[in-house]
Amino acid sequence: MSKSFLALVLLDTPATPDMVALAEAIRARHPELPMEVEGGGEGSARRGSPLIRCGDELVAVMSMPAPIPEDPGLWSRASTLWPQGKAIAAQHQGHLIVSVLGQNQRPLPTARLTTAVIGALIATMPQCCGVVWNGKVARPADLWLDMSSRSFAPYPDYPCSLWVDILPFRSETGIGAVTMGLSAFAEREIQFETHKLPLGTMINKVDGLAVYLVEHGAVVKDGNTFGGDARERFTVRHKNSDQFGGLPVLFCSDGSAQ
Missing domain, CATH: 3.30.390 (Enolase-like; domain 1)
Incomplete structure (x- = not known):
C-alpha cells in the first residue's frame, strides 16, 4: 500500500519559512532523524529552497498566500475538540502545503515524517494557527506543537489523534x-x-x-x-x-x- 499525505498549515498572515531555521528545529526536536536542506550552500539558495531532505525522503514545504478552500464539513467535525477552529479558519490569510515526495510511500513512516516537519514549522513560525491533515482532520497549532514531539515514538505512543x-x-x-x-x-x-x-x-x-x-x-x-x-x-x-x-x-x- 502506498500513500502520500497532504497537510495544510494555516497561517494568520502569509509567510515563507526559513528552511535553515526549520532544519535546525527538526534537528533539535528529533536528533535521531538525519536531514539537510536541498539546494546548495548555507546561504540564500538554501533558504529559498522549498525542499528538505530527511533521511532518504524529500519533504516539500510550499507557501501559499491565500486561505485554504472552504470545507464546512471539516470544521463541523473539528468543533468537538476545537470549538474555535471554524472562526480561526475564517480569519487565516495564508497556508503552507507540506508533503513527502515520491512514489510507494508507506503510510505510517510518511505520517511520522510529515508530522515531525510540521511540528518544527510551528516551532519556528508564530504565524501558524492550525493544521488540516489530509483534508480530514483539523487541529490547533499548539496541540500539534506538543503532540508532534512524539512523531517517532514507538507503538502505540505516536500522535495518532492528529491523523x-x-x-x-x-x-x-x-x-x-x-x-x-x-x-x-x-x-x-x-x-x-x-x-x-x-x-x-x-x-x-x-x-x-x-x-x-x-x-x-x-x-x-x-x-x-x-x-x-x-x-x-x-x-x-x-x-x-x-x-x-x-x-x-x-x-x-x-x-x-x-
Whole structure:
C-alpha cells in the first residue's frame, strides 16, 4: 500500500519559512532523524529552497498566500475538540502545503515524517494557527506543537489523534462512533455502535483498534474479532455505512458480540 499525505498549515498572515531555521528545529526536536536542506550552500539558495531532505525522503514545504478552500464539513467535525477552529479558519490569510515526495510511500513512516516537519514549522513560525491533515482532520497549532514531539515514538505512543478523528453519534439503539482519516492507513474507517457501553469506554475501544490499524494496516478481515479478552469480543464486518453516505467501514456492534 502506498500513500502520500497532504497537510495544510494555516497561517494568520502569509509567510515563507526559513528552511535553515526549520532544519535546525527538526534537528533539535528529533536528533535521531538525519536531514539537510536541498539546494546548495548555507546561504540564500538554501533558504529559498522549498525542499528538505530527511533521511532518504524529500519533504516539500510550499507557501501559499491565500486561505485554504472552504470545507464546512471539516470544521463541523473539528468543533468537538476545537470549538474555535471554524472562526480561526475564517480569519487565516495564508497556508503552507507540506508533503513527502515520491512514489510507494508507506503510510505510517510518511505520517511520522510529515508530522515531525510540521511540528518544527510551528516551532519556528508564530504565524501558524492550525493544521488540516489530509483534508480530514483539523487541529490547533499548539496541540500539534506538543503532540508532534512524539512523531517517532514507538507503538502505540505516536500522535495518532492528529491523523484520525473519532466522532461520536447517536444510533438507533444507543450511541456510536465513526473514524475519519483511518482509511488512509487501513483502507476503511471504523463504525462502532453500542447499547451497552458508556461513551468513554466506546471511544477507548475505537481508539485502540484505530491505533492498531495505523500500525499494522488493513489486517482486519471480514468476520475477524477484536476485544480486550475472550469474554468481550466484537465481530468486524466489512460494509458500506448506511449512516455515512456509503463510507467503506469496519462495522462493529454489541449485537455482534461473541
